[in-house]
Amino acid sequence: MQGPLIETLVQQGVSRRTFLKYCATLASMMALPPAAGLAMAEAMAAAKRPSVIWLPFQECTGCTESITRSHSPTIEGMIFDMISLDYQETLMAAAGFQAEEARHNAMKENMGKYLLIIDGSIPLGVDGGYSCIGGRSNIDLLQEAAQGAAAIIAMGSCASYGGIPKANPNPTGAVSVSDLIKDKPIVNIPGCPPIPSVMTGVLAHYLTFGSLPELDDKGRPKAFYGETIHDRCYRRPFYDQGKFAKTFDDEGARQGWCLFELGCKGPVTYNACATVKWNGGTSWPVESGHGCLGCSEPDFWDAGSFYKPLSTPADPLKFVAAASVVGAVAGVAVSVANRAKKGAAKSAHETTTLADLEK
Amino acid sequence: MNELLFLTWVRGTGLNIAVGIFLLGVLWRLFEIYSLGRKPDLSAPRHASGASGLHTVFRRSLPPPGMLKRSPVSYIGGYIFHVGLAIVVFLFAPHILLITNLIGLSWPGLPSQVVDLAAVVTMAAMVVVLVDRINKPVKRFLSTFEDWFTWAVTFLPVLTGWMAVQHLLLPYTMMLAVHILSVEILLVVLPFTKLFHAFTLVGSRWYNGRVNGHKGVPV
Amino acid sequence: MSPLETIPIHVINPLPASLADPVGLTGNAPPLLHELSESVRRLLDTGETTAIDLSALPLTPADLVWLLEKLGTGEIAVTLQANGESTLNETACPGIWWVTHHNEQGAVTSQFIEVALVPELVKAHPLDVKRGYEYLELMMSDL
Known part of the structure; x- marks a missing residue:
């Protein structure tokens, strides 16, 4: 443990304004109100x-x-x-x-x-x-x-x-x-x-x-x-307007429309990429044209394809054909049984005669 | 199991099972119903204008004279929530994407704010219809468990979907998973309850209209 | 012509939008003007300053350009060289300052609109003033 941080910084030629500016940006990144930047700067300057x-x-x-x-x-x-x-x-x-x-x-x-x-x-x-x-x-x-x-x-x-x-x-x-x-x-x-x-x-x-x-x-x-990539995404207005890129090189992709249909996991991913960005604020995956992979979520690797939209099946529906066949067979079987029942009722039907009524 | 894996399960295995049971049930019941058949009506057909299957299909969607006044909630509320459901289910972009993925058909969607409004109106209409069912002694007397149950399984997908979009109560990931699960419950339940009217409505109206049309009665 | 220029490059992405090009406007900027007028009123009435973090709001580059053009340019433009350039520019409405922090690579790291008589960062800190005073004393004693 050594002296207060600001002293070390001043020794390194870092001015207070540089430090204030850093704290303002940091507060902005941490979604703190702008006034918190000042408080942070004061507390941090004295930290060890x-x-x-x-x-x-x-x-x-x-x-x-x-x-x-x-x-x-x-x-x-x-x-x-x-x-x-x-x-x-x-x-x-x-x-x-x-x-x-x-x-x-x-x-x-x-x-x-x-x-x-x-x-x-x-x-x-x-x-x-x-x-x-x-x-x-x-x-x-x-x-x-x-x-x-x-x-x-x-x-x-x-x-x-x-x-x-x-x-x-x-x-x-x-x-x-x-x-x-x-x-x-x-x-x-x-x-x-x-x-x-x-x-x-x-x-x-x-x-x-x-x-x-x-x-x-x-x-x-x-x-x-605290918030999802989707909620802080600059492409969000296009999602709300229903404007989607359909492939990675179509007109929508060039116009910077929403990447939801290309499998973007932004709606279920909690991270700060959309605001903090990468490489010194240069860009981030969605800005460079690729949907979010959801890499900061638990088990993202096992959560289905990176390129399938969230609202579509994660896997191909395997039971569809089998279920249709079973359903059709069951329907036919029941209708055969119903007809048999009807037939049996018909054949068991006895004609009522006047003599029967007079008994 | 965490939220994301729960979501993946409902998008994968869960959907697989639900769609399977749905298709099985629908095909079973359609085959069963349409194979029942009826004896041919040997009487000479009487003709009257407006008496046919097609006429009845449409006429039954309109309230008979005087009924709108006697039971406005059933008609107006019913109309609003059915139209609202159709808008929410078929014109929300992520839903269209699902349908495209399943059967290949695609059409343009509505802006999400419009769909959002439709969802709120739908839920309001459904609540009004439910309150009416509870308040009117006759309706309450006629209601069985199935009526309350089918109302709930229809209402829940709209509510959870809307809450997911609005980020209410649960984190979006969890709410989305709950939404999809509620739709899967609806899919499983639909073929075996009165909700099957989605499939039999046109057929049964046509049938009634046809039978009565043969007798020269426009119903 | 240098060999580099013979490489055929054409820019597909549209350049940043301006007022003449309404593409990309979300309509989120006009409500901000109302918030600013509230803040200016508070500054006049109580002297309370306000800072609005522009990166915390859902504004597109086109929205920012729109806002910047609406607010206009005032008399004072402060440039601060501290770990990259920062500009603290008065807008056409005195008391409203457009504050932009850049990093050393020139990228914008954060952007604020500050409503104050003088932006916070422009004021000298008493400790720094004290350090300056000590330096001044030392310099004069050497004369």
Whole structure:
């Protein structure tokens, strides 16, 4: 832990206005009222840097790639310098026993105070043997590191929900962080990969208020995952007008119409892509002409085709032919039975004669 | 099972089962009804103007003289909610997409705000019709479990669909799944309840009109 | 002609719409003007300032152009060089400021309409003024 953040920033030649501007943008991203930017700036300027340990498990390093591409060298990158990132395999210079030692030291010195960032799911199959670091299984490492953590940030869909490793048939028995750790506050930052600014936003919140942001029932920060892609999408007016692109290169696609019919999962995906965007605000999947895959939703990989509209069957209707045949056969069988009954009634009919009535 | 997988289930396996039972039931009942047959009427046909199957199909959609005044809620409410249902079911873009996907037919839809309004009007009309059924002693006396049940399974898809679009009560994903599930319940129930009138209405009117037309009575 | 220019490129996507081209207008912009007039009234009556986050509203680029053209250009245009350029421009209605933050790559990161006598970001912070004062004192003592 060192001095207030603003002092470190000033030393690095970052002016207060630069910082205010960053906070205004951050508040806008977190859907906070514009006035909150000022409050954040004041609180964050006085904040101290916490120790952060980042453990990668069954993952593809895409989340790390995403974070390191957070339009450096902007202030997000600097904020990242403002935390003390004590263990991150991909970024750290140390290797082997040195690296392990760095982790142990950080855990010991900041017991109960460090932030633990996890990316990747945790495989439980063959006693966790599918993914090991330094001869120790992921589950073992997680349980050890979680003990002294103030809070855990599950980075990406794998750590948050199990992600692609957990996709059917889940060969490694992958589970999420929250499946295993129950006694620590956990923030899920799903996405494949998650948006870098969302990550720095959560860290900024932790620095500002000393607590984790408000979370929804899936453990996600409400500020970023409070609304669906569809509701914040700039193509939404076209959905309401019923203007849809039918293929990826038709007139509608060129006019930037809604991608619902091309399988966009925006209506059921909660994320901030539509407002925060990617690559330093350059663009985002829907803006570049492709529907949302829903990568920040649990089990998105098993939720039907990426290219089938949400309102259409997820699978071909297999029972249709069989059901039609069975229905027709049943109908014919019943009508045959009815006719037989009618025939039987007819043949059993006895003519009433006058003599019968006089009995 | 989470929301997204529930949605995938109702879009996949659930829809598969529901459409299967629906088709099975519809074909069964249509075969059964139309195979019943009737004895040929050997009497000489009498002709009267306006007495035919086709006439009756249309005439039965209009209230007989005086009835509109005696039972305005049944006629006006009934008309509004049937027309509203048709607009909501057949002119909402995602619904058209489903139909296109299933049978290949396609037509232009209405703006979602218009469909939204139609849904609200439909629900209001259905509630009015229900209240009328509860308030009028005769209607209440004639109502059986089936009447209340079919009202509910018709109302729920409209309500849940509208709530999904308006983001009420549940997250959209869950509400959409509940909406699709409610439609699947409707599909399963339809062939085996009075809702089957969707298929038999024209046929039975035609039949009655034809039989009476043969006797020279315009009904 | 450089070899690059011989590559046949033609732009299919329409360029950003302007007033002359009503494509892309959603009708969400006019209500914002009513909100602004309310805010200006509050500024006059109580001195309370308001900021409207434009990226939080469902506005298309065409809506923003429409709004910008409606509000017009005022006398003052402030440019701030801080981690990319920011512009704080007075509109034709004094008290309404159009604030745009760019990042270093020039992309817009956030956009606000601020209703205030002077935008918040233009004011100097007392701590910074103090730092400036110290510098001034130091400079004068060296003279």
